[in-house]
Amino acid sequence: MEWDKLLRVARWEVTKNAGGLDRRTVAVMALSLIAMGGVAAIAVGGGGAGLDDGLYRVGADDASPFYDVAAADGTFVVRDPDPAAVERGEQELLFRGTRLVSVPRTPKERAALDEFRSSTERYNDRTLARDDNQTAAFPVSVTLVYREQAGADVLDPREDGGAAGSDSDSDDGASGGGTGDGGGSDGGASAGGSGGSLGEAGGGGASLSGLGARLTGEVQGGTPSDISPPFPFESLVLAFLYIVPMNFVIQAYGSSMLSERLNRRGELLLVTPASRADIIAGKTLPYLLGAVGVATAITATLRFGGLAPGGSPIAVLAVVPLALLFLAATFCGAMFARSFKELTFVTVTITVSLTSYAFVPAIFTDITPIALISPLTLVVMDLTGQAISPSAFAFSTLPPLVTALVLFGLGAGLYREEDMFTQRPIPLKVLDALSGRIRSRRSAAKMSVVLLPFVVVAELVAIAFLFVLDSVSLNVFGTNQTLGVLLILGVVAVVEEVAKSLHVYAGYDAARYERTVRSALGLGALSGLGFFLAEKGLLIARLSDLESLSIGQAALQGATPPAGVPLWAVALLFLLAPLVLHTVTAALSAVGATRGRTGYLAGLGAAVVVHFAYNLTVVTSLV
Incomplete structure (x- = not known):
C-alpha cells in the first residue's frame, strides 16, 4: 500500500462527490440530525411535551387543593365541576374540596385516578423541596450503591460481614443507607415516582451529570x-x-x-x-x-x-x-x-x-x-x-x-x-x-481461519440476545438446563458449521476442487483442522468474564478446562474430541457439497445435528 496513491484516491473521492448531494438531500439530513439532537435532549433531560398532554379532564374549583395539582400537570385539563359532565363522559374526575365526588367506573376514569395520585405525590415533593427547612421536609435520605455482579449468581447479603436482613445490604447487590431525624418516613410527602421532583429536589436535574447513577446503577440518592x-x-x-x-x-x-x-x-x-x-x-x-x-x-x-x-x-x-x-x-x-x-x-x-x-x-x-x-x-x-x-x-x-x-x-x-x-x-x-480467495487445497484451512471472526461476533451477539432466556429452566436428560443454553448450543452449531463449509461449497461451485469423496474428506479435514487451531488459539474469550455466566459457558464450552481435571482427560476431552468433531462435521458438509446445492444443504444439516448433539453432551455430562 502506497500512501501517496491512497491519499490521491481519497482526494479524488472527496472532490468527485462534493456535488453529489443535492440541496434537498442536504436539507433532509440536516433536519434529521437536528431532530435527533432534540429528541435525545428531551429524552435525557426528561422534559418536553408528552403524548398524554390534556388526556384527562378534572372538575375542580379554585377552593379545592387539588386545583393546583391538576393545573401544574399537563396531563390534566381543569374544568368547572359539573356532575352532569361526568355522567356524559366529558369529565373523568370531580372534586368537591378534598373529596372525590365521582366514582370511577370506566377504565379511563380509573386510569385518570391512578395518574392523579402520582401527580399529587410529585406535587407534594416539589412543594416540600421549596421549604427552607429541608431536614424537616425530608427527614429520610437514602443512598443506594449498586455493586457490580461478576456473574448471574445472586450475591450473599452477608458477603461483606453484615448480618442477614440488615439495612446496609440487600441480596440484589444494592446497599442502602438512610439518615433521618426520626418520625415517619413520609415526612408529610407522599411516596411517588421518580419523575417530577428530580429537577427541583436535587434528584437528578436535566443534565447528564448524574449519568453514573442513572445509566449504570452505580450510585443513586435522594428521598x-x-x-x-x-x-x-x-x-x-x-x-x-x-x-x-x-x-x-x-x-x-x-x-x-x-x-x-x-x-x-x-x-x-x-x-x-x-x-x-x-x-x-x-x-x-x-x-x-x-x-x-x-x-x-x-x-x-x-x-x-x-x-x-x-x-x-x-x-x-x-x-x-x-x-x-x-x-x-x-x-x-x-x-x-x-x-x-x-x-x-x-x-x-x-x-x-x-x-x-x-x-x-x-x-x-x-x-x-x-x-x-x-x-x-x-x-x-x-x-x-x-x-x-x-x-x-x-x-x-x-x-x-x-x-x-x-x-x-x-x-x-x-x-x-x-x-x-x-x-x-x-x-x-x-x-x-x-x-x-481459494488458491489450493490448503485454502480450505486458511478460509476457516479467516471466517472465524464472523463466528466470534455472531456468537457474542447470540449471547446478548438469548441472555434473557437464561432463567427459563428445562429438564434435559435428567439435568436442569435453561432455554437460553439450549438455544445458544443450536446457534453455535449452525454458525460454526456454516463458517467451516461455505467456502468449501464455494470452491466446488467455482470448480476449484475435484468432485470426489476422497477430495471432500481431505478438504473437510483441512477445514476442520484450521478452524480447531484458530478456535483454540483465540484468546478473546479469556479476556472477559463470559464464562462466569451459564450461557457463556455453553457458548465457550471447551475454551477453558475446569480445575482439577487430569492432564490426560484435558488432552482427550478438550483437544482430541473437539478436533475430531470439527473434522468429521466439516467432512460431512464437504461430501454433500460435491453433489451440488441440495447435497450441500443435506450435509450441512447432518453436520449441525452432530455438532449440537456433541455440545449438548458436553454441557449435560462434562461441564
Missing part, C-alpha cells in the same frame, strides 16, 4: 420517592447519538461504491498504477474520517458542554472499530448489489443488524460481560467517568475490528473488472467473494 430501579435509558440515548450519524455516512459510501460499478467509472481506477488496496482504502478513508469526526464532535460537546462528567479519546477510539464494521459491511453490500434498489435493501439489513449488535448488549449495563460485547458500552463508561481496563477495551473492540478487515478483504476479491460489472444475484456474489 425515598426518588429511588427507582436502574434502567439504562440514557445509555441507549447516548448510543443513539453515536450510531445514527453512521447511517448517513454508509448511505453516501454505498452509493459512491455502487456508482463506480453501474456507471463503469471504476474502470478508470482499475487501469491506474494504484493497487486494489490503495483504491479501496483511499475511497473509504474520507468516510471513516467523517464518522470519527462526528464522534469526536459529539464527545467534545458532551464533555465541554458540562453534560457528561467524562469524555476522552477512549470514547472516540471505541467508535472506530464500529465505524469500520459499518463501512466494511456496506462495501461488501455495494459489491454484491446489482442496482440502487437492491443496495437499499442490503443497506437497511446492515443498519438493522449492526444497530442491534450495538444496542442490545448496552441494555445489560449491570452485567459487564454482556454489556462489553458492544463497543458503545465503552463509550458510555468513558462518558460517565468509569475506568476501562485494557482487557475490557480489547474484548469489545477486537471482534468488530477483525471482522471489518475480513469483510474488506472479501469485498476486495470482487473489486476487479470480471466481477464489478457483472449482474449476478447476491448469493452467487457471496460465493464468488469466497472462491476468489
Whole structure:
C-alpha cells in the first residue's frame, strides 16, 4: 500500500462527490440530525411535551387543593365541576374540596385516578423541596450503591460481614443507607415516582451529570420517592447519538461504491498504477474520517458542554472499530448489489443488524460481560467517568475490528473488472467473494481461519440476545438446563458449521476442487483442522468474564478446562474430541457439497445435528 496513491484516491473521492448531494438531500439530513439532537435532549433531560398532554379532564374549583395539582400537570385539563359532565363522559374526575365526588367506573376514569395520585405525590415533593427547612421536609435520605455482579449468581447479603436482613445490604447487590431525624418516613410527602421532583429536589436535574447513577446503577440518592430501579435509558440515548450519524455516512459510501460499478467509472481506477488496496482504502478513508469526526464532535460537546462528567479519546477510539464494521459491511453490500434498489435493501439489513449488535448488549449495563460485547458500552463508561481496563477495551473492540478487515478483504476479491460489472444475484456474489480467495487445497484451512471472526461476533451477539432466556429452566436428560443454553448450543452449531463449509461449497461451485469423496474428506479435514487451531488459539474469550455466566459457558464450552481435571482427560476431552468433531462435521458438509446445492444443504444439516448433539453432551455430562 502506497500512501501517496491512497491519499490521491481519497482526494479524488472527496472532490468527485462534493456535488453529489443535492440541496434537498442536504436539507433532509440536516433536519434529521437536528431532530435527533432534540429528541435525545428531551429524552435525557426528561422534559418536553408528552403524548398524554390534556388526556384527562378534572372538575375542580379554585377552593379545592387539588386545583393546583391538576393545573401544574399537563396531563390534566381543569374544568368547572359539573356532575352532569361526568355522567356524559366529558369529565373523568370531580372534586368537591378534598373529596372525590365521582366514582370511577370506566377504565379511563380509573386510569385518570391512578395518574392523579402520582401527580399529587410529585406535587407534594416539589412543594416540600421549596421549604427552607429541608431536614424537616425530608427527614429520610437514602443512598443506594449498586455493586457490580461478576456473574448471574445472586450475591450473599452477608458477603461483606453484615448480618442477614440488615439495612446496609440487600441480596440484589444494592446497599442502602438512610439518615433521618426520626418520625415517619413520609415526612408529610407522599411516596411517588421518580419523575417530577428530580429537577427541583436535587434528584437528578436535566443534565447528564448524574449519568453514573442513572445509566449504570452505580450510585443513586435522594428521598425515598426518588429511588427507582436502574434502567439504562440514557445509555441507549447516548448510543443513539453515536450510531445514527453512521447511517448517513454508509448511505453516501454505498452509493459512491455502487456508482463506480453501474456507471463503469471504476474502470478508470482499475487501469491506474494504484493497487486494489490503495483504491479501496483511499475511497473509504474520507468516510471513516467523517464518522470519527462526528464522534469526536459529539464527545467534545458532551464533555465541554458540562453534560457528561467524562469524555476522552477512549470514547472516540471505541467508535472506530464500529465505524469500520459499518463501512466494511456496506462495501461488501455495494459489491454484491446489482442496482440502487437492491443496495437499499442490503443497506437497511446492515443498519438493522449492526444497530442491534450495538444496542442490545448496552441494555445489560449491570452485567459487564454482556454489556462489553458492544463497543458503545465503552463509550458510555468513558462518558460517565468509569475506568476501562485494557482487557475490557480489547474484548469489545477486537471482534468488530477483525471482522471489518475480513469483510474488506472479501469485498476486495470482487473489486476487479470480471466481477464489478457483472449482474449476478447476491448469493452467487457471496460465493464468488469466497472462491476468489481459494488458491489450493490448503485454502480450505486458511478460509476457516479467516471466517472465524464472523463466528466470534455472531456468537457474542447470540449471547446478548438469548441472555434473557437464561432463567427459563428445562429438564434435559435428567439435568436442569435453561432455554437460553439450549438455544445458544443450536446457534453455535449452525454458525460454526456454516463458517467451516461455505467456502468449501464455494470452491466446488467455482470448480476449484475435484468432485470426489476422497477430495471432500481431505478438504473437510483441512477445514476442520484450521478452524480447531484458530478456535483454540483465540484468546478473546479469556479476556472477559463470559464464562462466569451459564450461557457463556455453553457458548465457550471447551475454551477453558475446569480445575482439577487430569492432564490426560484435558488432552482427550478438550483437544482430541473437539478436533475430531470439527473434522468429521466439516467432512460431512464437504461430501454433500460435491453433489451440488441440495447435497450441500443435506450435509450441512447432518453436520449441525452432530455438532449440537456433541455440545449438548458436553454441557449435560462434562461441564
